[in-house]
Amino acid sequence: MNYDVILPAAGSGKRMGAGKNKLFLELKGKPILIHTLEVFERDNWCRGIYLAVKDSERDFIQSLLVQYNITKVRAMPTGGDERQHSVQSCMKAIGSGEIVLVHDAARPFIVEPTIHELAEAAYEKGAAIVGVRAKDTMKRVEEGIIQETVDRSTLWMIQTPQAFRFELLQQAENHAERDNFLGTDESMLVEREGESVYMVESSYENVKITTKEDLVFGEAILNQRIGG
Numbered sequence: 001m002n003y004d005v006i007l008p009a010a011g012s013g014k015r016m017g018a019g020k021n022k023l024f025l026e027l028k029g030k031p032i033l034i035h036t037l038e039v040f041e042r043d044n045w046c047r048g049i050y051l052a053v054k055d056s057e058r059d060f061i062q063s064l065l066v067q068y069n070i071t072k073v074r075a076m077p078t079g080g081d082e083r084q085h086s087v088q089s090c091m092k093a094i095g096s097g098e099i100v101l102v103h104d105a106a107r108p109f110i111v112e113p114t115i116h117e118l119a120e121a122a123y124e125k126g127a128a129i130v131g132v133r134a135k136d137t138m139k140r141v142e143e144g145i146i147q148e149t150v151d152r153s154t155l156w157m158i159q160t161p162q163a164f165r166f167e168l169l170q171q172a173e174n175h176a177e178r179d180n181f182l183g184t185d186e187s188m189l190v191e192r193e194g195e196s197v198y199m200v201e202s203s204y205e206n207v208k209i210t211t212k213e214d215l216v217f218g219e220a221i222l223n224q225r226i227g228g
């Protein structure tokens with residue numbers, strides 16, 4: 001089984017407040033971006049990595065790839081203003097394929113068994129995404145007032161990777177562009193096509209590094225993995 005992976009890495013990371021791309025911040029002395037890239041560099045199922053980057057960061061990222069011996073990056077197209085546009089520019093760079101994964105470059109703790117389960121699900125069913133069950137009581141709130149308590153048993157918190165047959169994601173992106181529809185993940189675009197998207201259960205460790213607190217959590221995960 002083979003797949004190509006798209007890593008959107010062209011965000012600004014404003015919520016981190018680091019004054020630079022959060023993907024360059026280090027965990028255990030290595031940039032977050034490299035931690036994520038190494039997962040796919042090691043995975044034999046991964047044919048190629050497509051990285052959406054900012055033009056101003058391309059040279060620096062290129063130097064990191066050399067420094068850390070990342071060899072599977074096939075293209076680094078310019079990202080867009082929105083994540084969806086960054087993913088789209090990578091789809092154009094890939095051109096055609098069978099299974100494509102989209103994974104936030106800011107989620108370095110994804111593990112290979114989950115990636116494989118996901119890729120197989122997409123191969124069999126067309127579209128699959130990873131996530132975890134909601135742990136807390138969930139309420140819908142408007143203007144600071146509870147509107148309702150939502151039945152938690154059906155709620156999942158969605159992560160990446162998300163995996164699709166290449167042509168299905170391509171079609172969903174084309175239609176989203178035509179309709180000026182902006183989704184917060186790729187699954188939303190495929191859901192609009194009326195296609196079933198299947199859930200693969202992942203781990204609470206697969207966090208997206210977004211704020212400074214996540215860095216502390218991330219270091220703890222790595223310490224535990226090294227220790228174990």
Ligand code: C5P
Nearest residue numbers: 008009010011080081082083086105106
């Ligand atoms: O900002 P957020 O954490 O939601 O971004 C998720 C991922 O998408 C990050 O890896 C970020 O670099 C990427 N991104 C992008 N292009 C954008 C916005 C975000 O590639 N315009």
